Amino acid sequence: MFYAQLAVNGLVQGLVVGLGALALTLVFGIARFPNAATGDTMTFGAYTALTVHKASGSLALGSIAAVGGAAVLALVAYLTVFKRLAGRSVVSLLVASIGIGFMIRAGLGVAFGHQQQVFNVPLSRPIRIAGLAINPLDLQLATVAVVALAAVFAILYLTPIGRQMRAVADNRDLARVSGIRPERVMTAMWLIAGGVSAVGGMMLGIKTIVSPEVGWEMLLPIFAATILGGIGSPVGAVVAGLVLGVAQEVSTPFVGFTYKIALSFVVLLAVLLVRPRGLFGRIEGVR
């Protein structure tokens, strides 16, 4: 029962990781580099949601602002930096993404200071379902995450632009000769990646605290989930995020509070060495 309770607690954490990993895997699959600014985009989302929530008192407004703001931020990063680096080595893009992450973090640090902030959400009594205590807030957050995920998957699998995105992820050159405009696909992809990160960041902020470093500190679990799920696999990213979130919580009694983060590193190594294409990845010639 105790572990079941931990697992339930881990689910929300897992959704946060899963959302971040989804953003990362979209960029990885389509733009072909690991975007180290993903974590800081999440932080940006958390701060935007926090500010709007403080001003208006509405979490719904906050989340809309966060999604919009972070989507625009990601698109600006693409247009000003990543687009110019297209065709360069992965290292260039990776270093540039770290630079962008630093700039976002610096901007947030100057604007909001370094003291930890919290979302002022009303406390509520947990609901008991089958002996498990479930926080109504967690349920709301999970609903938001599921709605966001449903929206992303609907775009990816039900719309023409989603089909084009998947085509580019699959084979860029083939997509190009089939008349798919890479520009539009990239724009859509960065908007979605930014928005998804923002939802993850906002949830993280509500569940824990908001500080300029929160997103960066999530980077390792997010990378681990992306690779566990298989690079470029949106479903895999979310599933792996949930697995990792639950595993972190369930492992806490054994390994302690600090080492649960190291679990991501172990998972990352194990997957890369044993099954580099992850759970849902395609077989690629490289790893």
Place this chain on the structure above:
Amino acid sequence: MDAYLAAIAIIALIYMLLSLGLTLQYGLTGLINFGHVGFFAIGAYTSALLSLQGLPLALTIPAAAVTAGLAAWPIGLISLRLRDDYFAIVTLGFSETVRLVITSEKWLTNGVQGIPGIPRLFETISVGIGAQLAVMGLILAVTLAAIYAMRRIVASPFGRVIEAIRDNEEALQALGKDPAGFKIQVLILGSALAGIAGAFYAHYITYIVPDQFIPLVTFYVWMAIIIGGVGRVSGAIVGTGLLMLFLEGSRFLRDIVPGVSEVEMASLRIGVVGLLLVLFTIYRPQGLMGDFTKR
């Protein structure tokens, strides 16, 4: 003032050792090590803990190099099987894991409280400019030796092989060379340099806490070699000089421009590092000392 300049020089030399290690790994061999600070931390803690057990620094500093080098060995074995970008993520994860371990294993490292009272170098000389200069002289000698060794490596067959690994690994394999062993050697060597840097750092500052070993340090070093010019020993030297100018200059800027608090300055510093990484990657990937004729 003299003491201040000596202090800056010592820190600059420590960063120089880190830059040289990274130049060897990334600049020459093309291994994207995002976990440099992890080896720096291992060196610092190894030498600090051993010296507090009463061992002479002449033993503990080499021990720091050996431990940091040994820690790089498994990472090297893994690197052989991974693509560049995955290796970057793994090393970044490694340095964060190192930091978690030193934060958590209180029995060994005293956790977040850190280790105070680490013996200084040249403890027989009383604190003051004389001791500072002696420390500076020693680190300078080690740095010069490292620079000399690096120049020899670049000119040697070993240097040609590792540069070939960076430029075209497949072609090198086709010529019958095995990149694996070279990569591991390079990682171990570069990390041992970082370990020595860590040991000097610990004995100079005399107080270490896990928070001194955050990934930002790694990216300071990255910034130095990217600005200076990747793959050039001269680039590492110039880049580290500019890095120090930036780190110390930003401190003075705060005295001149009023109303900027220390935390804001810390944020601005991170922001400038980020901006420089982006600008140099886009506009001048070969750095200041790099080949001016190609882009």
